[in-house]
Amino acid sequence: MDKLKAVDRSVRAHEAAHKAAGGPYAGSETFTFTTGPDGQHYATAGEVAIDIGSVQGDPQATIAKLETVRRAALAPADPSGQDRAVAAQAEAGIVAAQGEAAKQKTQPKDGQGDAPSGGGLTAEGDAASTGIQGGGAGGVTSRQGAAAYRKTQGAVDAGIVQAAQAAAAQPLALFA
Template sequence: MIGKISDTTAYYPANNHKNDLKKQQIIQKLRMIEQKVKAHEMAHKTAGGELTGPVHYKYQKGPDGRLYIVGGEVPIKIKVGKTPEETIQIARKIKRAALAPSDPSPQDRAVAARASILEMKARIELSKQQSENPQKISIYV
């Protein structure tokens, strides 16, 4: 019996060491994810400026009881300007904000695509306006 108890007691500390090591690996991975998510969302925020809303983070509880950021999003306002030229500028800024992170997500790419469509429509509108109201060019300068 004593031999059995000694074997069991010796087994648990080794198992605890493995568990501690595994916990540390999980914590390290969560820290890396948190850094990447923060950088990703900050890139959107910086590039988008006034077109962006507040950052919303998703959290996961680590084995140490701490909450780690594991996801996030920054809303980007897709809006039309007062003129086609203004809309083109807004669309370009939206696209820059959406593609600002070094690793844009599928959602980021979808927002950039919507911005490209917005820009294209504004260019079409601008072209229509210019063809309807051609500027008079004087050859007598």
Template sequence: MEIAAASSAMSYTAFPPMGMGSGPVRAEKQQTQAQKELSEEEQRQVEELKRRDAEVRAHEAAHMAAGSGLVRGGASYEYEQGPDGKRYAVGGEVSIDTSPVRGDPEATLAKAQKIRNAALAPADPSSQDRSVAAQASQMAAEARMEMAKQRQEGGDLAPANMGLAASGNKADIYSSIQNDRDARPALLDMFL
């Protein structure tokens, strides 16, 4: 994750420009001087951009942590330049592998649950997060149905570990899937 735009104002310049003295120059003093040049409205805009940058980075970090092993690369960000000339993250996304595991409904179910958890990881999921979570719930339902079908074909009609009715009846299976979906709120991400 790129942290450059959110770095602390307490950094030091190791080698000051020529003619600036021999000691390090505090970036904080430079920032204070730059803020004095900004109007109050521009300072408010900078503070809002800083808040938004931190929020976006935390949101995407939550996806990356919860989706560990499924995340493709790191987070990518959309930036806006503030009145102070710095770039602030105002949107972002994390790419995640949402393909089912071929020929293994149990692994697909576990993967779907992890995708859903990654989608719901941020404190305030976006509409895109909710959409990915809904797709993961659908993938989980299909995996459960495939598991039930395999158990029926194998003579085991008591899929108790899946939370399904022992009868194997499709209506019972669909009802169980719907109850499971209702028990957990549906919610991964493009945060803009």
């Protein structure tokens, strides 16, 4: 009986830590009960549902939300394997959202242009104005640099989209 009571206290404290740290993103605690020899029900397992979906169109809000989720997953003194998995999902979502935020910062507001302003490379202009040696053997023109930037940015964008889609595919996780 003493062991069941200790497990009950531990399980309830563990799930309460998730719930408290998860704030508005955490659902209700649910428990699995075992009936003791005294006829009482003791919590022997539990979980808290938590929303790990992104905030559509707002990477900064997504980052803040997923940081809360990560803290909630690791809130108990003894996080389970599932807790660590949820924290890892949140971390992946944070990285994807940070990439999306960076992408939004580098895109011109008017949708025109190929490279971020003030970055040292422009799609047009001479090599001297960009600080790059142009033309000769081994030299890189500003147009070549901008093309390389676009190619690299496309690969980064594809990775961000893939990570965000993977995170969005599982908008609800459970802490065990």
